[in-house]
Amino acid sequence: MRTSLLSRAGGGALAVAVLALTGALLSSAGAQTRPPADLRNTVMQIDEKPGYVPSDGESQLDPAFRKQPVYFRTTEPPGTIIIHTDERFLYLVQGDNRAIRYGIGVGRDGFQWSGLEHVTRKAEWPDWTPPPEMIARQPYLPRFMAGGPGNPMGSAALYLGKTVYRIHGTNMPDTIGLAVSSGCFRLVNADVTDLYNRVPVGTKVIIRQAPTL
């Protein structure tokens, strides 16, 4: 349950199709304030890198994705989390027409639903147990990994309702702003820890999608 979202990577064919592109896309994304629209709408297969500990430099996001106070008009009460998946932003409503905005990476799963959830559980430095389907695809993955800086779950996780979805940290900060095929809503560790300290269990979480045609 805890790690099943990571197993949703799926799509072996997709993986083969886009793996070759991944390196180039990632390196170019790093130089931009925000990925171009065509890139933002591309779901990429980026393998998890357990044990990889990002440098401080890597964890420094492009300015557009850094945590910042922004104007945000909403009828939702202060303390509510609103996630705009297509914008790659998570807003923590502050009241008085403002919010704290965090840059996020969105999983393909994150595109499949919208609606209302609540934070049902919080954990710091969560452990990671890759599920069997993920092990089958990436046999080199550990069967269990204790929480820590090299853990793909990052420094904190907020569990959403009874779903497999969650808001968590990452050990791959360069995936912020992208749609990656595994993981749900990921923030850099400094940001997810900040969010963890600001919201209690029971917090309302609203997920919004781009309009469909």
Next chain:
Amino acid sequence: MKRFATVLAAAGLVLAAQCLAPVRAHADTLADVKARGTLKCGVNQGLAGFSAPDDKGQWSGFDVDLCKAVAAAIFDDASKVTYVPLSAEARFPALAKGDVDLLSRNSTWTLQREAELKLLFPAVSYFDGQGFMVPAARNLTSALELTGSKVCTQAGTTSAANARDYFAQNNMTLELIELPGVDELVKAYGDGTCGVLTTDVSQLYALRLKLANPADHIVLPDVISKEPLGPVVRQGDDAWFNVVKWSLFALVNAEELGISTETLEQAKASQKPAVKRFVGTDGHFGTQLGLTDDWAVRIVKAVGNYGEVFERNVGSGSKLAIPRGVNQIWSAGGILYAPPIR
């Protein structure tokens, strides 16, 4: 006697004003533009992100894209625009005289400009307003935390008065440092003489680029004055007023409906009623405006939707990197609200 003379003088002025006014047998700007084959659009001579020519004389920017949108709606060709660069003083007389069909030149919508100058602002294209820039390291989230700050602003602007009002209203102490020019402002803020810089938000982002390390400074979300910018047309031609107004509304509606340059082909085949009305597969809304029914498709094809125009010129796709803020769709946290096409 003196009074009589004044009356005479006033009458003379009125006559003079009437003589100066263009003699327009008919006010059918749309027909004139179509006959001429090009839209005459008044723009700023050079303002980063809003209107500027490149070294080949090609114009680009947020305001320029509105000219292109209107031209695209009429001609299905965004290049059929004759740009007329205008100074702040020359812009309204030029429009009144008929030198341009449309003014798209970062102009604030005020009562005086409509009532006295006899012009009309069809809609707001960009909500600007006065804000504050501070070093990001101070970790501030609200302008209400600025009490006791040394605030730098440009002398002789409304910004100083606005800042005084705002601080007084919120029981905050203020040390205002008024400086003559923009370069002095940047220098004083850069060397720490003042901890806060205040002017219109769009200008704060432009000034930020001149600092040693722009990313180390943020603009607080608080906006303390109203500077609604928009296109301007002459009074007396309601049909033209509508063409400009709905071209702008089309940009905003496109974003709200999820129609962009990327999804345009998909939108044309959509079965959603609001999308069908937008692309012209249902109804004759373009015809009602004196255009073709694919008018809105032409606009999006030429410049994209509002979000694309914003991000490309002044937002995350530009050096300015201005966040959407209030200039976001009403349903996504902003105040942009376009009436529906139906």
